[in-house]
Amino acid sequence: MEEIFAIVAIFIGLPWIILHYITKWKTSATITTDDEALLEELYSLAKRLDDRMDTVERLVASDNPDFRPARLVHDSEQDNQQLRELEQLMAEKKGSLK
Template sequence: MEDVLVPLIAITTLFLGLPWLIFHYVTKWKQAPKITVEDEKLLDDMFLLARRLEERVQTVERIAAADHPDWKPGLGAPSSPAPYRLERSN
């Protein structure tokens, strides 16, 4: 009995269970929400805005550093490398 049951379960799992599991998750993956064109445009606009704001902060920090030599610059100052930079990764 055991000689027949174990191979039967193994073959059933291999040929029915595994494909069902794969197709189940492929279907879930295809139903997942995707980024729309509007969302992508909004993301690009926000990236450009953040980049402009970072440049403005750097300018203000340069001006403050020039006016007050004992002033300590923040993250975006040119005198110290910023550990967190906004860069586009493509």
């Protein structure tokens, strides 16, 4: 009886456990729609904060001529280009989901 149990465990139980966890690993490796929504919300918040920071720096610079912004490059074209590319990717993804 123990031999039958061992054979069943080896040929049915072991592959089932292995395939079960392989499936779990594959499904957990993808990003969920909730995660995508959170990332989009965080992106829009970061963009708004960046705009606010630009505005505050402009206001302080207009009041104080000796003011130097803490950021390395103010309103950098390279940063703006990366933001535009990201926005384009997000728009394409939204378009493909509809």
